[in-house]
Amino acid sequence: GVLLAAVGGFGAFGLLRLNTLASGLYANITLPIIQLAEIRGTQLGMRLQLRLMQVQDDPATLAESMDILRKSSDKLRKTWAGYYPDGVSSDRERAVADKINAGLPAFNTAVAQIAENLSAWKSDDAKALLAQNAETFQALTQLLTEDIEINRLQAEASVEQGNHTYRTTLAIDVALIAAGLLIMAVAGVWLLRSILRPLDRAIHV
Numbered sequence: 001g002v003l004l005a006a007v008g009g010f011g012a013f014g015l016l017r018l019n020t021l022a023s024g025l026y027a028n029i030t031l032p033i034i035q036l037a038e039i040r041g042t043q044l045g046m047r048l049q050l051r052l053m054q055v056q057d058d059p060a061t062l063a064e065s066m067d068i069l070r071k072s073s074d075k076l077r078k079t080w081a082g083y084y085p086d087g088v089s090s091d092r093e094r095a096v097a098d099k100i101n102a103g104l105p106a107f108n109t110a111v112a113q114i115a116e117n118l119s120a121w122k123s124d125d126a127k128a129l130l131a132q133n134a135e136t137f138q139a140l141t142q143l144l145t146e147d148i149e150i151n152r153l154q155a156e157a158s159v160e161q162g163n164h165t166y167r168t169t170l171a172i173d174v175a176l177i178a179a180g181l182l183i184m185a186v187a188g189v190w191l192l193r194s195i196l197r198p199l200d201r202a203i204h205v
Contacts, residue, residue: 028089033148035083039076040144040145046072046111047137050130053118062119069115073108082102090154095145103140110136 046069051066084101089096110133115125 004086010033028087029098029151029158032083032087032089033151033155035079035087036144036148036151039083040148042072042076042079043107043137043141043144046076050111050114050126053115054123054126056118066115066119069111071192073111076104076108089149092167093147093150093154096143096150098145101139103143106136107133107140 047067049069049072053062054067056062080101083093084097089146112128114126114129114133117123117129
């Protein structure tokens, strides 16, 4: 009974541990990867939209592009707020996320300034701002990519931890079951001998 309780208790502990790891994997890693990928995609889309505005000569099309950029900027801020700082789960990730957080306002401001110049047909000023911010834009993209990679590596580590927990739980449960069977066998032999010895004596009296 004690061994059965031990097997069941340790099995329950293992399942609880695996459930905790699975929940943490989604909340701390999978969801942040989704959010960061969305942020990176939005940021790249905004940069592409600026390039498209450079070759547009229709005021209505430019106004539509401005609207797209405003919505993209709002989406960028909203998605980032959903990730940072609560979605950060390690010191290494936080170091990169802090840099992204510091760079996003400047990115949004630069995009708005460039778009305003393009919509006002000030292409030379817009080109100058694009050149001035090119490295900053690219650095932000690289930081987002790095943050995604950090989360991917953390996901791998979490999966491996789950596999280790499963293997450990299985090994201990098997050992406990084997110990229980051995004890039952020894007890059975002892009980059988305790019955047979008096009978044997009675037969040979």
